[in-house]
Amino acid sequence: MLLPGQGYGAYAAEVPRDSAYALAMNGAGSLVAAGSTQGVASVVDVRSGQGVMALKGHTDNIRQALHAVLALQLDGEGRLLLSGSADHSVRLWDLGQQRCVQTLAVHTDSVWALAAGPGFAAVYSGGRDGCIYRPSAAARARLAFDGSASHPAPQQRQPAAATPSIPPIQHAAVLTDRRHVVTRDADGGVACWDWTAGRAVRDFGRADVLEVEASLFQPSHSVSAWCAAEVKLGSLGGCMEPPQCFGAEIYAQDLGDEEAPVDLKVNFGEQMLVALFAGWAERQRGTPQPGQQQQQQQGGGPGAGPGSGGAGQGDAVAEGATGGESGAMTDADGGKAQGGGGSAPSSRFSFQGPLAPVVMVSGGGGGGGSVPWRCAIDAFTGQEDVPQWVADCVLHGRYPVSRELKMAFQLAPLPGSQLPSLLQSKLNAPRVLRVNKVADYVRRKMEEHGIALREEPLFWDPAKAERWQAEQAGTDGGGGLGATARVHQLQPVQAAAVGGPRGGGAGGTGGGGAAIIITCGGHTVPWDFSLAAVRQWIWRRSDDLVLHYSVRDHGTPLRLPAIRPPS
Incomplete structure (x- = not known):
């Protein structure tokens, strides 16, 4: 006013x-x-x-x-x-x-x-x-109504002119990777959106939205709900609230960055906030206004202090190579995730839609204000009343460390496998840690006991199987690798026989030795599943996940889990 x-x-x-x-x-x-x-x-x-x-x-x-x-x-x-x-x-x-x-x-x-x-x-x-x-x-x-009782004739049934428009979105369902969203508009059009790109990546036309959701179901993912989909305004929106929005991670390679280290992971919530408020942060650093320097420099707020921090582009850790005395699976150097060091984070998310996304803040800004406001991300002035927890994240890379990023599980030899037990069988690891890292961990530990095992991955996603085969062909000259089995069907299959002796030989992915197999509840676990996905789709219990390792018997068909899309 x-x-x-x-x-x-x-x-x-x-x-x-x-x-x-x-x-x-x-x-x-x-x-x-x-x-x-x-x-x-x-x-x-x-x-x-x-x-x-x-x-x-x-x-x-x-x-x-x-x-x-x-x-x-x-x-x-x-x-x-x-x-x-x-x-x-x-x-x-x-x-x-x-x-x-x-x-x-x-x-x-x-x-x-x-x-x-x-x-x-x-x-x-x-x-x-x-x-x-x-x-x-x-x-x-x-x-x-003139000359009428309760049901008069309308003054006009057809418009004199019409402004072209697009039908509003009425339904949205977030997929298991918490990155893609399936929507249905008022005309029955179904599309799949990528939240990290801010655009629709696939148009299904008029289709049954439930059938589309089922066709895109990918059980290798089980990501915490870091953002809730909203369609109240007729467009696709997302609602982020702390600390839940910092409770999910993704591998950088899964964002399409093939040059990133294979173990590099980034936080969904941090990356989204940094991408949305990049213009605001740039103006804050360039031309600070009275009262805003304090917002830049102060270290308080929900994301500051001991026990908090954010893994930005350069701070994300590589995990799964070793197990320390504490039972945590960490990076190759034994390092743990560290808090933000005050450096400005950058985002791997890039909005590619025809219109800039609009940020809507419901109140409770860094200055204590409670007036809601909205702004397109390319129209920031730097004077907006941004909530303190957002400012801490986008300016300093600080945000609360969520317990949802880690999970406990037990790793033990399958009874009757005659393989030795691990010194530490109860482990902690990131939820996004893939089973192939667990298998590699077992292989290294067995080497310490003088037992040579080799990796023979089983993949749910054919694309990951092809990528693994290409990587191994590039490092091994294309020979003696053995076959990988794609297990995206829901019935047990007889995997292709793998060449090489059943025992002895050098360790590693291309050498001889028996092949490692990881099971959960008697079911073979695909190597591209995350630990969280194994717990949700195979273990299906509230207590700690239990995984077993053993030597694969090629004369026995694999017993695969029956995983069906949620209704």
Whole structure:
């Protein structure tokens, strides 16, 4: 609003914290009515910001989508209010009596727009049914239709002109990798979106959204919910809240960076925030404003202090090579994940859509403000009231370390395998750690006992199998590698025989020796599964995951888990 001597400003009004789908103001600009998704029309005194009344009466017994007030109209004197809702009705309210004095139910679908002349002498209502109706003002603040009773003919059925638009998104389902989202729009069009790129990566046309979700089901992933999908505005959005948004990781190579180290992983929440607020951070560092230097320099906030930190592009660790005395599977040098050292993080996410994403902050900014705001990511000025936990992340790479990033599991020889036990059988490792790292860990430990085992991976994803074969061909000259089995079918299969002696020989992926097999509950575990995926889709229990290692018997068919998409 326009504040005397201060230009335009904003402050929070006492209204329900639901989405506001309609606004109306009286002639003097002293009253504002806001229609919410809960079917309530709230009237606010603009001068004080105080709520004056909440008008309840709209319901939605037909459609299950919204109980929303979608259209509002105040008369010039602020005595009467018209409201249109998703319950197909138009209601006339007397603000002096704070009650509904008349209900018109002529539309067959949601009422989307209202317009009125002075004193409500002429009123027009437009709805999703494509019809426009015109009741007239009658005596005693009532509306009536000329020459008609309760079902008048609409004023117009076809528009004089139309603005091209795209159908709104009505449904969104996040896939198991927590990176891709399947959406369905109002016309039945189904698409798959990549959150990290900000665009649709595949268009299925008009299709059954459940069938598409099932076809894209990938059980090798089980990623924590770091972002919740929202479609309330008709577009695909995501809601991030601390500390849950920092509870998921992804390998850099899975983002398409083939040059990244194979074990380099990044935090979903940190990377998304850094990508969204890159423009804001750049302006903060370049031209700090009064009060913003403190936000840049202070080390407080949810992401600071002992036990917190973020692994940025240069801080992500490589894991799974050794096991320390504590039972943690760490990187090759025995290092643990460290907190951010105050350096500015960078993001591997790159938004490639035709429009820049829009950031919407619900309040609680770093300066203690509570006024919601929104801004396209290419329009930041550096003066926005960014929440402190966001500033800590994008400026300093600091964020709370989530316990969800790690999980405990037990690793033991399969009874009857005659392989020795590990000195430390209970381990801690990242949730995203793949089973191939566990197998490599077992191979190294068996070498310490003088037992040579070789790797013979089993892959669920054919693309990963092809990548592994190409990598091994490049390091071994293309010979003596043995075959990899693709196990993306749901039935037990007889894997191809592997050349080479069953015992003795040099260790490593290309040497001789018996082949390692990792099992869980008697089922063979694909090597491209993460530990979290094994726990969710194979172990299916709340206690610690238990994995067994043994020597593969090529005369016995593999027993594979029956994994089906969730209903």
